[in-house]
Amino acid sequence: MTTERIIVVGNGMVGHKFIDTVINSDNPENYEIVTFSEEPRLAYDRVKLSSYFSGSSVDDLMLTSEEHYQSSGVVYTLNDKVLEIDGDAKTVTTASGKVEGYDKLVLATGSFPFVPPIPGKDQPHCLVYRTIEDLEDITASAQESKVGVVVGGGLLGLEAANALKNLGLETHVVEFAPRLMAVQLDEGGGNLLRRKVESLDVNVHTEKNTKNIGAGKKRRYVMEFTDGSELETDMIVFSAGIRPQDELARNNGIDIGERGGIVVDNYCRTSVEDIYAIGECALWDGKIFGLVAPGYQMAKVAYAHINGDSDQFTGADMSTKLKLLGVDVASIGDAHARTPGAQTYTYEDGVNEVYKRIIVSEDGKKLLGAVLVGDAESYGTLQQMCVNDMALPESPEQLILPASDGSAGASMGVDALPDAAQLCSCLDVTKGDIVDAVQSGCCSMGDIKDKTGASTGCGGCAALVKSVMDKELENLGVEVNNHICEHFEYSRAELADIVRVKKIESFDALLDSHGKGLGCDICKPAVGSILASFWNDYVLEDKHIGLQDTNDIYLGNMQKDGTYSIVPRVAGGEITPDKLIVLGQVAKEFNLYTKVTGGQRIDLFGAQLHELPLIWKQLVDAGFETGHAYGKSLRTVKSCVGSTWCRYGVQDSVGMAIALENRYKGVRSPHKIKFGVSGCTRECAEAQSKDFGVIATENGWNLYVCGNGGMRPRHADLFATDLDDETLVKYIDRAMMFYIRTADRLQRTSVWLENLEGGLDYLRDVVINDKLNIAQELEDDMTSNIGKYQCEWKTTIENPEKLKRFRHFVNSEEQDTNLAYVVERDQRRPATEAERENHIPAVEVTA
Amino acid sequence: MTTNSASVSEASQWVEVCRLTDLTPDTGVCALIENKQIALFYSGKLNELFAIDNFDPIGKANVLSRGIIGSQGDRICVASPLYKQHFDLKTGECLEEPEHSVAAYAVKVEDEWVSIAIN
Numbered sequence: 001m002t003t004e005r006i007i008v009v010g011n012g013m014v015g016h017k018f019i020d021t022v023i024n025s026d027n028p029e030n031y032e033i034v035t036f037s038e039e040p041r042l043a044y045d046r047v048k049l050s051s052y053f054s055g056s057s058v059d060d061l062m063l064t065s066e067e068h069y070q071s072s073g074v075v076y077t078l079n080d081k082v083l084e085i086d087g088d089a090k091t092v093t094t095a096s097g098k099v100e101g102y103d104k105l106v107l108a109t110g111s112f113p114f115v116p117p118i119p120g121k122d123q124p125h126c127l128v129y130r131t132i133e134d135l136e137d138i139t140a141s142a143q144e145s146k147v148g149v150v151v152g153g154g155l156l157g158l159e160a161a162n163a164l165k166n167l168g169l170e171t172h173v174v175e176f177a178p179r180l181m182a183v184q185l186d187e188g189g190g191n192l193l194r195r196k197v198e199s200l201d202v203n204v205h206t207e208k209n210t211k212n213i214g215a216g217k218k219r220r221y222v223m224e225f226t227d228g229s230e231l232e233t234d235m236i237v238f239s240a241g242i243r244p245q246d247e248l249a250r251n252n253g254i255d256i257g258e259r260g261g262i263v264v265d266n267y268c269r270t271s272v273e274d275i276y277a278i279g280e281c282a283l284w285d286g287k288i289f290g291l292v293a294p295g296y297q298m299a300k301v302a303y304a305h306i307n308g309d310s311d312q313f314t315g316a317d318m319s320t321k322l323k324l325l326g327v328d329v330a331s332i333g334d335a336h337a338r339t340p341g342a343q344t345y346t347y348e349d350g351v352n353e354v355y356k357r358i359i360v361s362e363d364g365k366k367l368l369g370a371v372l373v374g375d376a377e378s379y380g381t382l383q384q385m386c387v388n389d390m391a392l393p394e395s396p397e398q399l400i401l402p403a404s405d406g407s408a409g410a411s412m413g414v415d416a417l418p419d420a421a422q423l424c425s426c427l428d429v430t431k432g433d434i435v436d437a438v439q440s441g442c443c444s445m446g447d448i449k450d451k452t453g454a455s456t457g458c459g460g461c462a463a464l465v466k467s468v469m470d471k472e473l474e475n476l477g478v479e480v481n482n483h484i485c486e487h488f489e490y491s492r493a494e495l496a497d498i499v500r501v502k503k504i505e506s507f508d509a510l511l512d513s514h515g516k517g518l519g520c521d522i523c524k525p526a527v528g529s530i531l532a533s534f535w536n537d538y539v540l541e542d543k544h545i546g547l548q549d550t551n552d553i554y555l556g557n558m559q560k561d562g563t564y565s566i567v568p569r570v571a572g573g574e575i576t577p578d579k580l581i582v583l584g585q586v587a588k589e590f591n592l593y594t595k596v597t598g599g600q601r602i603d604l605f606g607a608q609l610h611e612l613p614l615i616w617k618q619l620v621d622a623g624f625e626t627g628h629a630y631g632k633s634l635r636t637v638k639s640c641v642g643s644t645w646c647r648y649g650v651q652d653s654v655g656m657a658i659a660l661e662n663r664y665k666g667v668r669s670p671h672k673i674k675f676g677v678s679g680c681t682r683e684c685a686e687a688q689s690k691d692f693g694v695i696a697t698e699n700g701w702n703l704y705v706c707g708n709g710g711m712r713p714r715h716a717d718l719f720a721t722d723l724d725d726e727t728l729v730k731y732i733d734r735a736m737m738f739y740i741r742t743a744d745r746l747q748r749t750s751v752w753l754e755n756l757e758g759g760l761d762y763l764r765d766v767v768i769n770d771k772l773n774i775a776q777e778l779e780d781d782m783t784s785n786i787g788k789y790q791c792e793w794k795t796t797i798e799n800p801e802k803l804k805r806f807r808h809f810v811n812s813e814e815q816d817t818n819l820a821y822v823v824e825r826d827q828r829r830p831a832t833e834a835e836r837e838n839h840i841p842a843v844e845v846t847a
Numbered sequence: 848m849t850t851n852s853a854s855v856s857e858a859s860q861w862v863e864v865c866r867l868t869d870l871t872p873d874t875g876v877c878a879l880i881e882n883k884q885i886a887l888f889y890s891g892k893l894n895e896l897f898a899i900d901n902f903d904p905i906g907k908a909n910v911l912s913r914g915i916i917g918s919q920g921d922r923i924c925v926a927s928p929l930y931k932q933h934f935d936l937k938t939g940e941c942l943e944e945p946e947h948s949v950a951a952y953a954v955k956v957e958d959e960w961v962s963i964a965i966n
């Protein structure tokens with residue numbers, strides 16, 4: 001079979017999706033793909049564009065990479081615009097003069113921001129919001145501005161307003177219509193949104209029509225409105241809607257709609273043979289779809305058609321759910337009740353600022369649409385009811401009324417959903433996909449995300465996906481039981497609450513009041529850790545000692561032969577030459593294998609039980625403290641050298657790392673915790689792979705949370721930006737204590753966050769906005785824990801009773817005779833089994 | 848104080864290893880008896896003593912005395928500190944891999960002295 005040559009014009013989100021679909025199909029070898037991008041880089045996530053302002057790098061936003069395209073055989077040209085199409089000769093010509101032939105041509109040229117034809121709109125500091133370059137321009141302009149105006153109060157306009165506000169500008173939104181988000185919201189919803197936005201210090205001006213942009217008196221410009229009023233500003237961002245980028249098609253004889261857009265049929269074919277159009281440039285049934293999910297569907301449909309299949313595009317649901325300036329907003333289906341005979345139910349809670357409205361059919365049987373502002377929890381349920389034409393409950397108002405017990409309103413039984421119901425529109429995951437995933441063994445949200453990708457895009461479907469998962473687990477008879485073990489019918493988080501609220505101070509007391517049996521190696525260490533997290537007693541106290549796991553019980557890390565390794569704390573990785581020499585001397589005296597760890601400290605291996613106190617005596621005398629390498633607790637705060645020495649550093653990262661390490665050292669937690677502090681955005685400390693990552697900015701610190709290296713790497717999420725020292729510590733105190741209270745046993749922060757209902761936004765609500773009203777408590781718990789810090793090794797070597805345990809035999813001074821070593825690269829290591837069997841004595845195996 | 852009565856026979860020989868006060872409730876120690884390492888455990892909650900081999904046949908190291916003790920259903924066990932298999936303290940049986948079971952020994956306390964019976 002000969003290969004078909006496909007040219008894709010535009011490498012935006014949808015063009016890339018098309019290419020990705022081909023690459024991942026069963027027969028990529030049948031196609032040769034060539035793509036042109038007018039932008040200087042391959043496709044990036046435009047939907048998440050605004051996160052560029054809150055610290056995401058261009059790399060974070062990229063949807064693919066040049067390496068990936070190269071290895072998949074995709075030929076690409078950046079910075080080159082396609083100018084002409086010859087539909088007869090089947091060639092395209094680019095601005096740089098390239099001429100390329102095609103068998104199939106796919107237009108994915110997207111759209112461009114509409115700038116109203118106002119005199120003065122082309123001056124400097126009059127900008128738009130669509131590409132990474134636009135955002136760079138906005139950042140540069142903001143540095144020379146105090147006041148900024150966004151023209152347009154729609155979805156994108158409010159995102160832009162949020163950006164201007166975060167850039168420190170006095171921010172105004174100017175809207176032509178009488179309310180914000182006029183396309184998606186009805187009057188009630190628009191009014192509430194306005195109140196909420198204004199309370200965040202964004203000035204909203206509705207029903208304003210700009211007639212001129214002239215030179216200002218106090219500020220750079222003055223905007224003159226048709227009603228005679230004026231507004232002075234230094235910069236303007238136009239966000240007054242988008243227009244399909246159809247110029248290329250228009251100039252080359254392809255049919256265009258009356259008001260723009262490349263006309264396509266159900267197969268995404270244009271009026272010219274072998275030419276397709278997909279994404280925001282395409283006009284289907286007189287409609288342009290300004291969202292990414294319908295574009296993705298078109299990409300799949302166009303590929304299917306080229307590949308000889310017959311999938312069709314039959315329109316898309318334009319429901320949206322967003323968080324704009326921190327306000328939850330959702331619009332579903334016929335939000336404006338335009339369907340003839342439509343009836344509505346409205347719920348408005350002025351105190352908690354919640355507005356909900358549902359639109360139902362004339363006969364009251366079907367849901368036609370909904371508007372939610374301030375609380376969009378029921379989005380998933382309502383959206384599914386709407387798109388699947390499901391029958392409404394007897395009294396539809398229950399869908400938006402809060403239940404009398406204070407929980408969220410009635411939710412739909414997910415059983416009623418058809419298998420084909422698309423739950424995640426970003427990644428196109430159906431209910432059937434989730435059910436399959438559960439049947440193949442997934443039983444947590446983390447598993448589901450990994451396996452299906454569901455709710456890894458915008459995350460709006462998380463609650464719904466979770467209920468489908470829970471329901472299916474129940475159907476399979478999997479008892480969704482989170483009991484920690486057979487001795488306690490409670491989860492770790494519940495045990496933590498019990499211990500904290502009832503002020504229980506020992507395992508035995510907890511077992512007597514809430515458990516059964518003797519306990520085991522699962523619940524004992526978990527409870528030991530909880531007790532330490534809240535009360536922070538000495539872990540080797542008689543009532544706690546039996547709870548300590550393998551490593552904690554001898555305050556060292558047990559190695560495969562039963563000996564221990566020793567890791568003194570080296571806060572922030574900073575160490576004096578004198579202390580380094582002490583480590584060397586101790587290692588030499590006790591013949592310890594020595595290795596530098598990934599956490600910027602030094603690990604000494606091969607100490608026998610009776611040697612541990614002798615070694616630690618020397619270390620403590622020299623000023624070392626225990627490094628808690630054995631504990632589920634703070635391990636290290638890795639740092640780069642920062643502004644004190646580095647030419648690029650903007651803050652003292654070592655100083656901050658040492659302060660953080662000394663603050664949180666010894667705090668026991670559900671699992672180990674690692675920090676990193678980088679002195680500039682070059683990120684040499686790899687902070688984004690840590691549970692808590694701190695990266696210096698010109699103005700303070702950006703805080704990242706819940707990253708992980710290890711088996712399942714996860715980039716930390718940007719949590720808050722430009723924090724001062726005090727706020728940084730406050731947020732970490734709260735987030736860490738919240739993790740300690742609510743995580744499962746041995747659950748790292750990364751998995752914890754993935755399973756936290758509401759995810760990152762919820763965590764921000766708890767930590768930053770104090771939604772649960774516990775911030776003070778969390779801080780107090782942390783302060784009390786930190787106040788009780790002690791170096792466990794110092795306490796131990798000063799206590800002769802405790803030292804009695806540090807010997808191999810209770811009835812003899814002899815040592816374990818089962819230990820055997822060989823020398824490799826000038827140090828000893830445990831002999832392997834084969835070496836032992838051959839009785840290879842402790843000889844050097846290398847020179 | 849009750850004591851474990853595992854495999855005491857005519858030929859058994861009792862060896863004193865330590866005082867009861869040398870033991871911390873809910874932990875273990877290791878005793879050396881005629882070149883054999885024996886793990887001795889003291890359950891505070893049951894007020895009972897147990898002894899099994901100290902050698903972990905799976906991890907292949909002398910470490911069982913350093914494991915956490917507790918119950919699995921009705922059985923009193925220690926979890927190996929290396930790879931966490933459970934050994935029944937009364938019989939020495941390994942719950943997960945019975946082919947890797949260890950020996951159990953009788954223990955008694957007289958005048959505050961703890962003795963272990965070996966054959």
Ligand SMILES: Cc1cc2nc3c(=O)[nH]c(=O)nc-3n(C[C@H](O)[C@H](O)[C@H](O)COP(=O)(O)OP(=O)(O)OC[C@H]3O[C@@H](n4cnc5c(N)ncnc54)[C@H](O)[C@@H]3O)c2cc1C
Pocket residue numbers: 009010011012013014015016036037038039046047048049050080081082083108109110111129130131156159245248278279280281289290291292293295322
């Ligand atoms: C700030 C912002 C937030 C958004 N938020 C959301 C959201 O929350 N949810 C949602 O669903 N959607 C959102 N969108 C919309 C979403 O980004 C678009 O629907 C999506 O990007 C459309 O993809 P596309 O490939 O059709 O167009 P684009 O991504 O715009 O890609 C088109 C590409 O083609 C290039 N091009 C055009 N003409 C030519 C030519 N002649 N030769 C070569 N290259 C050419 C362009 O330079 C561009 O790179 C948002 C958009 C923005 C700007």
